[in-house]
Amino acid sequence: MKKIAITCALLSSLVASSVWADAASDLKSRLDKVSSFHASFTQKVTDGSGAAVQEGRGDLWVKRPNLFNWHMTQPDESILVSDGKTLWFYNPFVEQATATWLKDATGNTPFMLIARNQSSDWQQYN
Template identity: 40%
Template sequence: MNALKTMLQAASLASAASLVFMPVAWADAKQDLQDRLAPISTLQADFVQQVIDPQGELVQELQGELALARPNKFFWQSDAPDELVLIADGTSLYYYDPFVEQVTINDQQASSAQSPFLLLLDGEANAWADYQVSAEANSYQLSPVAGAASQQRLQISFADDQLNALVLDDGQGQLTRIELSNVVINTALPASTFKFEVPAGSAVDDQRGAVE
């Protein structure tokens, strides 16, 4: 149930170990990926997420919808009975678990430093400085440089120049695979999409004050 929270706040992000990359020059691959992401101002999609444990067993499968508005807004909601909500409003990152009626709030900038996943939202060069990028065909792997704040990795895949898949690894052998469908880009999204109001009766764990 906590796979999404872990993925975005602390999880490693990587390609499956069985995939072999023949990297082009890192600088060229990074620029190529940034060029592919640059035309995207908004994106909406349905998703299917599978979590695979180190033994190769499927331990969780979720489906739902997501939306993003670059440079810094994100919405993610999985369907019942495993409903989870994640919203980044440009300042704070809200994670809501209706099952336990708890909201966790983190500083978005600090969370971005810990997860290359959120580079999908950010086109600024300094946000990418901690990662090198290798590429083959329509897949890109982001890996941290030496001394980076995070050791997380991310694989981004495209089909027909459209973002369609992510593969993630928590660094301990657990993989999270995310497949996108019904992708729509660059349509206006209501501002309310990226606003979160704490549901009545929910416990709140506000971690923003803990950021140094």
Template identity: 40%
Template structure:
């Protein structure tokens, strides 16, 4: 019995070290670039794995915590983080919601990619699965159950997958990747258009 207990402790220790190493490795890869931009293609699958819809758009990020996610088709939407607050704009319903960054991370973990707060990563487990880094939340209340990232030969993000708590899966493929894009001063700011309903949750 003592041998089994010792073996269990040893396996747990090896597993914990592997998870810590995977998290440190992922953070190191993400920290290698201060800015990033790309076009994305999104494919959404339902809980049974059947394709539901496709979407296209662009993304930009700059450290720390600045992010711009613009879906252009089939329906337009925009998520913008200025490093403190996050705007989520839906032109179709003419409404923008504003939430604090830390609250937005719970439902939009992409913001982890642009973050530089090591403490924030302590709330997530990271494992290596082949070429993918798989990130899982320790908070069961989060909308996103799991997301994974894959890097190309130049250590640039080329693909990521998001699995929601209900089982829906989105796969994103990136193109026109740039790790030194020119970003304007207003790239990570959002001014609501006239007449838009504002839901300010700050």
């Protein structure tokens, strides 16, 4: 009985990993066909129990690779812009801008799967 349970667990983990690989491969394939887009979005941040902590709205423009403009309009305005090399963050409320190298600021964020087309970004999500 114990061997059957272990075998089932191993088989289900293999199936789950192949399903994830297929989903990641499918998403990458679809994103490879997109060179630019614009989207209006709503963003909902929740706590561990699922209760809403904050909701926001904004617009996103992307031109692959690495060119994007993320403009949050609610609850507070903030702007994140990249020219492909430099990443600027601007907060109009405090009238402050911060600039950093894009390559240093975006190593492990899923957003970069959308904004650029690098195999190394996908490896950490497989």
